[in-house]
Amino acid sequence: MFFDLVRKNSKRNRKENGLFFSSLIISIIAFYIILSLQNQDVIVFLKKIESDAIDKLFLLIPVIYGFSLFILFFLVYFAGKYQLDRRSHELGMYIMLGMRRRKLLFLLLVEEVWNSIFSLLIGIPIAVFLSEVISLVIAKIVGLGIIGHRFSLSLTAIIGTIIGYFIIRLFALMILCAQFSKKQINILLTETQEKKHKKTNNSIILIQLLSGIVLLVIAYSNAIKGNAWENTLFMGTTVIIGLCGMFLLFHGIGILFQIVLTQHKNKNGLRIFTFRQLQESVFHKPNMLAISSLLIMMALCLFSYGVAVGRVFNYSERHVLDYTFEGNGQTIKSELQKKELDKYIDKLFEMKIGLLNEEFSFSAQSLMNAVKEYKAAEDKDILLNNLQYFDHPYLISLSSYNQLLKIAGKSEIELNKNQAALYNDSEFSYGNTANILRGVLEERPYIEINNEQYELIDGLYQDSIVTDRSITISYGLIVPDDLYASLVSDKAGSSYWNAALKKAYLKNNGLMQAILKVNTILDTTGLEYESYLQNMGRSLFYTVAASYTTIYLAIIFLIVSNTVMGVQFLMQQQKAKKRYQTLISLGADYQKLCMSARQQITWYFSIPIIAASVSALFGTRSLFTGVATTSMRSEVNLLMIISCAMILFLGVVEFCYMISVKRISDNNIKTIIEIKREDS
Known part of the structure; x- marks a missing residue:
């Protein structure tokens, strides 16, 4: 009979407090996904090329997990407090019927364990399924493909999820039971009203x-x-x-409610009651709403930032080069042919790069003057500061760079004898500086080498000249081959041999799988090379680290803030039960009371959500200012549009949450009416 009572009470509690139960299931899913991160296809791949960075990320995961448990504890505590307050009369009746407090506390413990097991049985299978879906989708997006995918069930993640989940639920229950045990029977059986507040x-x-x-x-x-x-x-x-x-x-913000009440003091109906209730909920409990608003703001900022980081990686300009080799060109070609790698590699060409000989003078004063005379623009001062260091440039052979453009499917550069093209590595392009340079180059400024002028053609070139970071050039010059030969000595010049894989091979195997396969063969040749994976792996690591952690924390903050607000309002409504019963005696019907409560919920949620949304716009913009890669900084306006879209999307989520709270509120009012009818 005891366990029948447990099962019956647990089922009723889940039904009456479905909002809280659903939030806990989402938390379980979030726990498993973050703890099983090491089994994701992308992470398994990254461990091969960025193992040190991935190890550091794994060291961070327990910290994030522990912080999540700390935050979710408050969710469990407030929801449990609401549930106990709601069942206060019921629990008091158990004691009146002869049940000892020790047995009653044991009943609550068994109910909690039963509900926890039930939620875990629902949450973990969903979490495993979603984890696999996320792994497959991300692998597809970044080019891993699904060829190497294997189903993975992380026992460590399951155990960590179960332990963490039980810890916060049982710890919260212990605190609540300690508070409950101190209450006298008359307090449990009495419907309490909200305490009076000071004027x-x-x-x-x-x-x-x-x-x-x-x-x-x-x-x-x-x-x-x-x-x-x-x-x-x-x-x-x-x-x-x-x-x-x-x-x-x-x-x-309570002054606004005072103004509304003053303007509507002569109005009839439940309008005054609605705003009086809101005044108690908001005006006399501002700290709770301020904390909830801050949590929502952090959730919006983190979610927007995480999605934007993923967008920059997924929609960045397509790469051209797959490999860069160093050494003698003939030796490289011979080794590639010996290993039959020519069936994978489509193009192999030389990229000639070298510093201007020290014996030659150089001046970019005309270019700097053109920038100074250019119209006022954002980041103009930054560009001028950067150009001060453009005093001894790298030179790039025109035929080499044209080979790169040809592979990329772009128009080749045509230069006369006294012309040059300006090169700027995108890694050194900050904000609006590249657009300013493009505008300046339309005026055809010039540079001077050994007191001879060379006109800069219209157009700024930023294609990566090697696959990784063997060499990075902030600002350089693309010059005709004969000029390159006369200005760069053999000692100052370098030759890099670039290669691109065949499109058919990439299409059949996927980018990462294709490069990994060729890498395995190249490792047996003794050739010095760098692949696109070095650069991609580094970028991908930052993408995964930023996106996963920020979106994960955003979900946790969103769950906690909304559930705490919902529970707080329902607790307030429960304590105002006698007021609703009085209104029923005065002739208020179910529809009017529900409408009043729904208006309260709309205002109660909207105030912190609006404040959080406005703050999130500035907070997200701040993240793009202080924690952003070069490619992100150059697309801040587009990223802010994405962020606004994400904030609107989460606004829809908040709207759905409000609807759920309104439905629970309607059921509470229905219960109050039924109790009142029974009493009368």
């Missing part, structure tokens, strides 16, 4: 509201300008100013 001064509230807005504007300004990223002190100051601003904003 506050409207002038002080208005000052708090204005101060909060001012502090938030200061924090936003520091974040966007990049001042917050200069050092730890500035960052800490900006964060503290922002936190104080957010708390003061919610402490002062």
Whole structure:
């Protein structure tokens, strides 16, 4: 009979508190996915080429996991508190019927264990399935393909998920049971009302509201300008100013409800009751809403940033070169033929690069003057500062660079005797500097070599000249072959042999699998080479590390903030039960009470969500200023559009969450009406 009661109570609790139960299942899924990260196809691949970086990422995962448990503990605690408060009368009746407190606490413990097992049985299979889907999708996106995919079930991740999940649920239950055991029977059986609050001064509230807005504007300004990223002190100051601003904003926002109540004091119906309830929920509990708003803001920022990082990687310009070899060209060709690699490699050509001989003078003053005279533009000062170091450039052979353009399917460069083309590695292109240079080059400035002028043609060239980072050139010059030979000595010049794989081979095997296969053969030749995987692996690591961790934390923050807000409102509604019963006695019907409660929920959720969304726009822009790769900085406007889209998407998620809370609220009001009818 005892276990029948456990099963019955557990089923009813899951039905009545489905919002909380669903949140826990999502948490279980998130736990498993982050703990099983090492089994993802992309991570397995990255361990082969970026093992040190991946090991550091794995060291970070337990920290993220522990932080997630800490945050989710509060979700479990508040939801459990709401559940116990809701069942207060029921638990008091158990004691009145002769059940000892020790047995009652054991009943609650068994119910908790039963619900935990039930949620794990649902959550873990879903988590395993989603983990495999994510692994396959990402592998497809980055070019791994599904050829090497193997189904993986991480026992370590399952055990870690179960242990962590039980720890936070049982620890929260212990605290709640300790509080419950101190309550007397008369308190358990009594429907409590919300305690009275002290009166506050409207002038002080208005000052708090204005101060909060001012502090938030200061924090936003520091974040966007990049001042917050200069050092730890500035960052800490900006964060503290922002936190104080957010708390003061919610402490002062109650003045708005005072204005609404003043304007509608002569109105009939439930409008005044609705705003009075909101006044208690918001005006007298600002700290809870401020914390929830901050969690939502962090979720929006992290989610937007994580999606944007993935977008930059997935939609970046397609690479051209697959391999770069160093050494004698004849030896390289001979070894490739010996291993029959010519059936995989489509093109092999020489890339001649060298520093201008020291005996020749060089000046880019005309180019700098053209930049100075160019119209005012963002990042113009940065470009001028960079060009100050353009005093002894690298030169690139025209025929070599044209081979690269030909493979890429681009138009080749045509240069006269006294012409040159400006080269700028995209790694050294910050923000709007490349666009400024393109505009300046339309005016055909010139450079001087040994007091002889060479006109810079219209067009800025940024194609990667090698596969990885064997050589990186901030600013260089593409010059005709005969000029290159006269300005670069054999000692100062270098030859790199670039190769591209055949398209049919890539199509059949996928980019990464194809390169890995060729790498295995090349490792037996003794040739010095670098593959595109070195560069891609590094970029892919940053993508995975940033995207996975930020999106994961965003989901955790979103779950906690919304569930805490939902539970807090439902607890407030539960404590105001007598007010609803009084309204029923005065003639209010079910539809009107539900409409009032739904309006309260809309306002209650909308205020912190709107504040969080506005803050997230500035917070995300700040992340793109301080924590961004070069390619991201050059596409900030596009990334902000993506971020806005993500914020709107999460707004839809929030709307769905509000609907769920409204349905629970409707059921609560229905229960209150039924109890009132039975009493009468």
